[in-house]
Amino acid sequence: MAQRSFVVRVPCTSSNIGPGFDVLGLSLSMYLKLYVEVDASRTELRVPQLRYSGQGAEDAPLDPYRNLITRVALYVLRVNGATQFPVGVSIHVVNDIPFGRGLGSSGAAVVAGLLLGNELGELHIPRDRLLDYALMIERHPDNVTAALIGGFVGSYLLELSGQDAETTKVPLSEVLPEYPPDAGASWGRDPPTPPHNIGHYIRFGWAPEIKVIAIVPHFEVLTAEARRVLPDAYAKHDVVFNLQRLAVLTTSLARSPPDVHLIFQAMQDRVHQPYRKHLIPGLPRILASVTPTTHPGLLGICLSGAGPTILALATDNLEHIAQTICAEFAKESITCDVQFLDVIEQGATVEQN
Known part of the structure; x- marks a missing residue:
């Protein structure tokens, strides 16, 4: 043509x-x-x-x-x-x-x-x-x-x-x-x-009630640096810890209504987040203090990729969860953008005009 x-x-x-x-x-x-x-x-x-x-x-x-x-x-x-x-x-x-x-x-x-x-x-x-x-x-x-x-x-x-x-x-x-x-x-x-x-x-299911909040701090973490800080070998109990939770998480995120306790526990990690926490000021405090008990509606929280973006999964109180995490970053003199996002099932597309 x-x-x-x-x-x-x-x-x-x-x-x-x-x-x-x-x-x-x-x-x-x-x-x-x-x-x-x-x-x-x-x-x-x-x-x-x-x-x-x-x-x-x-x-x-x-x-x-x-x-x-x-x-x-x-x-x-x-x-x-x-x-x-x-x-x-x-x-x-x-x-x-x-x-x-x-x-x-x-x-x-x-x-x-x-x-x-x-x-x-x-x-x-x-x-x-x-x-x-x-x-x-x-x-x-x-x-x-x-x-x-x-x-x-x-x-x-x-x-x-x-x-x-x-x-x-x-x-x-x-x-x-x-x-x-x-x-x-x-x-x-x-x-x-x-x-x-x-x-x-393989594609997993995703419960429609689960919404995604991305809290995006105004600084970069280079992927090469985030990889460099990871260890070359892991203790067996840390590997087992992650495997147990991974097996549970992929099923629990598809179930409706979501099981808050199950998802929050299954979102824990010992393979990359503990080694990257010094690259992201305030991260340990955020992971420890923002929980379903302190913020009803929250299901789980983790780093997005190598960070510094924080990903929070929630069914309710999205604004309050986002404000709290932004306030924690503000204590480190870091400003953030907040994105309330949906899971996209289609992936990349080409549309003819």
Whole structure:
């Protein structure tokens, strides 16, 4: 088609829900959106023209060979035999997801790039196969799976062997190279094709009474730093503690009406939150003082991803819960934004205009 337009919508995500470190992901109603126009008559646009608004707009690279979204799209195209972008592409990125706050901003960008490349190339790659592409780029499955598939999901990586295992170990710099400004059809070698079934997932239920509050402090926690503070080995009793609660949590969040005591106890964690508390001022006090006893309607509270966002699950008194957590951060001279979010069952979408 000489002219067409479409919209890519990718929800934000929360991961590491309670004891579900690197396992659980939750798709939520705050979005990264791409408004895309393709006009083949605009031959002056040899590469996509990018503009940004919303969160991070002042820092986002507008060079499509540097921008994460368009680099991912180009990866999808190149793997499928299209050596460069189509002519005449313009993209307006509208981003509501804050960077570095534990709400899956990088995972959303990866998924947006996958859907963009799939649509620009008219490749018709199915959703489960796109997950393989995502896991070649984002090696932790929880955020990208939730963003792509939607809802409340558990995911894991398979133990691959032979050439498939070697392919998944290809450095990210070779999967998503930083292209030179004059990159074209003949640039570089072909990128690695993702093996099939790098990871698998399952969708859990979510009780309709359970609402989500995201308290977003005005500072960033770098994922690399949050990973660095975790230990290389854990005591057996801490691993068992998390496994016991994880097994209970995934079922209890689907039951209606929710069991407050069961969920609150099952949201406890000993694998990542204790080691990251010094990165987030006030976190130990918040986790200890905001409970269903002090705040009726609260079901559970945890870090979202690596933080610093706090995720609270509740059926009632959402404003009061949010105000209390914000007040605790204020004691550390930290201001916050509050988002009251819904769980999104659909995941990322492409809508034709």
